[in-house]
Amino acid sequence: MQAKFPSESLTTLTDVVLPGETNPLNNLFGGELLARMDRAASISARRHSRRVCVTASVNNVVFTRAIPLGSVVTVESKVSRTFNTSMEIFIDVWIEDRESGIKNKANEAIYTFVAVDETGRPVPVPPIEPQTELEKQRYDAALRRKQLSLVLAGKMKPNEATELKALFVE
DSSP states (O other): OOOOOOOGGGGEEEEEGGGGOOOOBBOHHHHHHHHHHHHHHHHHHHHSSSSEEEEEEEEEOOOOSSSSTTOEEEEEEEEEEESEEEEEEEEEEEEOOOOTTOOOEEEEEEEEEEEEEETOOOOOOBBBBSHHHHHHHHHHHHHHEEEEEEETTSSOOOOOOHHHHHHHHO
């Protein structure tokens, strides 16, 4: 399979926060933001693999800044690394200042998707070739995250986690 660039999977969803999507403090519900991120990540995974993709895990979510009612929210996602049948998707969430139009980062998340065939069985996905410095950083860090996840799940022995060992052993 021919490698693809992360930019080929870039997905941007922009919307406004409406009253029915907010909590009693008039900020976007966390679950609503998770759903928006899942939709964007799903599109990125499909663009990369050209297959139906399912959410395998929500690996990390950082709620840094509240998103107030009426805010314009932009969710950007793209594939940060691929493995055999899975893809790590990195998601950045931006809110636009109402007066200046300047975008500030509000949240970020990392999801894992698996490409499947018509029977729901996992299928291989194309490799990815990062281009920018940020894409390279996220690509490298994805292997450490995967190894940590496998160690914590008991699917990999700690001494086999080469990327994690490199962090602690000189």
